[in-house]
Amino acid sequence: MAKVEKLDAAARAELGAALPEWALEGEHLKRTFRFRDFSEAFGFMARVALLAEQQEHHPEWFNVWNRVDIALTTHDADGLSARDVRMAKAIDGMVGVSLG
Numbered sequence: 001m002a003k004v005e006k007l008d009a010a011a012r013a014e015l016g017a018a019l020p021e022w023a024l025e026g027e028h029l030k031r032t033f034r035f036r037d038f039s040e041a042f043g044f045m046a047r048v049a050l051l052a053e054q055q056e057h058h059p060e061w062f063n064v065w066n067r068v069d070i071a072l073t074t075h076d077a078d079g080l081s082a083r084d085v086r087m088a089k090a091i092d093g094m095v096g097v098s099l100g
């Protein structure tokens with residue numbers, strides 16, 4: 001995979017406004033999601049997994065029962081890139097969508 005450009009300082013400064021639910025921690029964007037139960041949490045993870053395959057960009061994540069912690073970074077950039085911002089926005093767009 002070709003090297004990917006890291007976000008520059010101006011782009012990083014805009015993250016708080018663009019992604020208010022996400023915390024910028026070093027080279028990761030982090031957000032914790034909570035659901036009614038494990039089934040809903042895992043359903044969400046399945047949807048994010050399909051998104052990750054579409055975008056060829058995969059989250060670092062951790063699940064315990066109804067909680068899913070997601071950390072986004074770009075391994076090919078050794079840091080944050082526009083791919084993480086695009087993925088975070090797409091994940092935000094899924095929240096609240098019925099998991100059936």
Ligand SMILES: C[C@H](O)[C@H](O)[C@H]1CNC2=NC(N)=NC(=O)C2=N1
Nearest residue numbers: 001056057058073074075076077
């Ligand atoms: C070849 C493949 O597309 C790359 O290795 C992709 C896969 N998923 C990835 N996911 C993340 N988070 N960062 C990457 O740099 C990355 N690279």
